[in-house]
Amino acid sequence: xxxxxxxxxxxxxxxxxxxxxxxxxxxxxxxxxxxxxxxxxxxxxxxxxxxxxxxxxxxxxxxxx
Numbered sequence: 511x512x513x514x515x516x517x518x519x520x521x522x523x524x525x526x527x528x529x530x531x532x533x534x535x536x537x538x539x540x541x542x543x544x545x546x547x548x549x550x551x552x553x554x555x556x557x558x559x560x561x562x563x564x565x566x567x568x569x570x571x572x573x574x575x
Contacts, residue, residue, distance in 0.1 A: 517568055522566075532552070534551065534552050546569065547570060549566070550567065
């Protein structure tokens with residue numbers, strides 16, 4: 511059984527980019543307009559401390575550079 515969700519553009523926009531109440535930071539790596547990878551982070555508050563959390567990431571394993 512797989513725990514990996516769809517990484518289609520529509521799902522990622524729904525889950526992270528278009529969320530009405532949560533703010534996520536999205537970083538992408540592109541080469542020649544081709545998406546090579548991304549990482550999505552969020553700042554979480556734990557008491558008085560801010561903690562950076564990696565929520566999702568993906569890298570094209572076939573990219574050779």
